[in-house]
Amino acid sequence: MTVQDVDVVVIGLGPGGENAAGLLADAGLAVVGVEARLVGGECPYYACVPTKIMVRAADLLADGRRIPGMAGDATVRADWGPVAARIRDEATTNWDDKAAVDRLTGRGATVVRGRGRITAPGEVTVGDQVFRARRGILVNTGTEPVVPPIDGLKDLPYWTNREAVRAEEAPESLVVLGGGVVGVELAQVFARFGSRVTIVQGGERLIEREEPEASALLRKVFEREGMTVRTGVKAVGASYADNTFTLDLGGEKLTAEKLLVATGRRNNLKGLGLDVLGLDDGARTLEVDDRLRAAEGVWAVGDITGKGAFTHVSMYQSAIAVRDILGEDGPPASYHAVPRVTFTDPEIGVVGLIESEARDKGLTVRTGTAQIPDSTRGFIHKVDNDGFIKLVEDADRGVLVGATVMGPAGGEILGALSVAVHAEVPVESLRQLITAYPTFHRAIETALSDLNSPKG
Numbered sequence: 001m002t003v004q005d006v007d008v009v010v011i012g013l014g015p016g017g018e019n020a021a022g023l024l025a026d027a028g029l030a031v032v033g034v035e036a037r038l039v040g041g042e043c044p045y046y047a048c049v050p051t052k053i054m055v056r057a058a059d060l061l062a063d064g065r066r067i068p069g070m071a072g073d074a075t076v077r078a079d080w081g082p083v084a085a086r087i088r089d090e091a092t093t094n095w096d097d098k099a100a101v102d103r104l105t106g107r108g109a110t111v112v113r114g115r116g117r118i119t120a121p122g123e124v125t126v127g128d129q130v131f132r133a134r135r136g137i138l139v140n141t142g143t144e145p146v147v148p149p150i151d152g153l154k155d156l157p158y159w160t161n162r163e164a165v166r167a168e169e170a171p172e173s174l175v176v177l178g179g180g181v182v183g184v185e186l187a188q189v190f191a192r193f194g195s196r197v198t199i200v201q202g203g204e205r206l207i208e209r210e211e212p213e214a215s216a217l218l219r220k221v222f223e224r225e226g227m228t229v230r231t232g233v234k235a236v237g238a239s240y241a242d243n244t245f246t247l248d249l250g251g252e253k254l255t256a257e258k259l260l261v262a263t264g265r266r267n268n269l270k271g272l273g274l275d276v277l278g279l280d281d282g283a284r285t286l287e288v289d290d291r292l293r294a295a296e297g298v299w300a301v302g303d304i305t306g307k308g309a310f311t312h313v314s315m316y317q318s319a320i321a322v323r324d325i326l327g328e329d330g331p332p333a334s335y336h337a338v339p340r341v342t343f344t345d346p347e348i349g350v351v352g353l354i355e356s357e358a359r360d361k362g363l364t365v366r367t368g369t370a371q372i373p374d375s376t377r378g379f380i381h382k383v384d385n386d387g388f389i390k391l392v393e394d395a396d397r398g399v400l401v402g403a404t405v406m407g408p409a410g411g412e413i414l415g416a417l418s419v420a421v422h423a424e425v426p427v428e429s430l431r432q433l434i435t436a437y438p439t440f441h442r443a444i445e446t447a448l449s450d451l452n453s454p455k456g
């Protein structure tokens with residue numbers, strides 16, 4: 001065993017951990033970052049970045065098919081698959097793990113490969129190395145895909161997101177188990193690459209976390225594109241033979257060349273040694289305060305905190321945790337305006353609360369909606385202009401507490417509404433906003449007007 005005294009040990013170098021390690025090293029602290037797999041975490045290698053590159057390729061393909069005469073063109077289909085694979089490879093190279101390590105070490109941090117475990121307050125052990133952290137430990141261990149306990153599934157060669165992004169070819173057929181964000185994004189990508197796709201969703205609707213209107217419209221679009229959407233059905237068994245998966249839906253059987261399991265994520269907390277700190281080793285999330293403190297001398301950021309499993313939340317939290325570790329003052333963490341985007345076509349951008357969440361909080365809720373096809377820009381866009389803007393107002397305070405923008409570039413249009421929810425801009429002030437003609441975001445004006453209309 002070697003023992004080394006440092007200032008801070010960061011366990012897990014996901015987006016937040018990597019950011020924090022760099023910032024702490026910039027501040028002159030002795031920082032050790034411990035990473036079991038790839039520096040940067042899930043996002044650059046298996047999640048946000050490669051999936052959005054696949055989405056980009058799939059969208060180009062869909063746009064090509066929208067040109068009259070190109071619909072269903074086999075050449076377009078055959079040509080775009082390899083293009084997608086190529087740009088995906090390029091992205092993986094750009095986000096190379098070695099380059100990330102070099103960037104961190106260049107700033108003065110030390111990267112240690114291996115699985116870190118808290119072995120005493122202020123102490124982390126990695127293999128036969130022990131690090132004693134004078135200032136503290138920052139935990140950013142992220143998540144793993146969850147594989148549901150379906151009879152026979154465990155040992156099958158199914159895909160998770162990690163295999164799906166490495167696929168060289170679109171399978172002839174694909175069953176996607178799970179209709180959450182990861183499931184719907186990848187389902188549409190592979191359908192547009194030419195796979196025959198079926199989504200099997202246990203819940204009653206797709207993307208259940210979002211507004212019901214978004215779920216319904218997404219289903220309509222998916223079915224129009226030829227995908228099969230099964231909701232409210234549970235898989236009870238799975239098997240694999242002759243290069244074919246069979247999923248048993250309780251009598252009915254589905255078969256496909258590939259099976260993508262996209263049924264959620266599990267936080268990497270088990271076996272981390274949290275019990276040594278008096279924390280629950282079996283907890284689903286690591287409780288943190290508004291400075292990201294989990295215990296004396298322990299900070300946590302990212303998916304494990306349960307405040308929103310997004311790269312931007314992990315990065316946001318890491319900056320606050322770093323300030324606190326450095327003893328600097330600053331605004332505490334606030335989650336009232338966390339944005340999120342489902343990168344389907346149409347894109348679904350959401351900030352803050354959806355209507356049911358606002359009602360559950362006991363707010364006096366007023367909603368306003370605008371349909372994108374009814375807007376001038378929607379009319380101009382014409383084909384595949386599906387979408388809507390829905391605003392959720394706390395009528396007592398006269399401010400927006402949530403918004404959904406579904407439509408072409410929905411995640412980008414969301415930016416304006418993120419500012420409104422974040423800064424609690426009075427609705428009366430928003431009504432004075434001049435929106436450029438003819439943009440998609442101009443439909444916000446219509447949705448604001450609709451806030452006044454009596455609802456049936």
Ligand SMILES: Cc1cc2nc3c(=O)[nH]c(=O)nc-3n(C[C@H](O)[C@H](O)[C@H](O)COP(=O)(O)OP(=O)(O)OC[C@H]3O[C@@H](n4cnc5c(N)ncnc54)[C@H](O)[C@@H]3O)c2cc1C
Nearest residue numbers: 012014036041042047048116142143302303309310311314
């Ligand atoms: C398919 C998919 C698409 C996504 N798309 C988006 C998107 O478009 N936008 C978005 O904002 N978010 C997206 N996400 C979510 C996003 O990937 C995560 O929120 C993001 O990676 C932040 O996670 P994190 O900081 O908690 O850590 P992670 O990225 O999960 O990284 C944690 C790191 O800790 C390491 N680790 C774990 N335990 C130990 C240990 N004991 N010792 C040492 N190292 C350890 C792991 O190896 C890993 O590298 C997507 C997720 C998936 C699955």
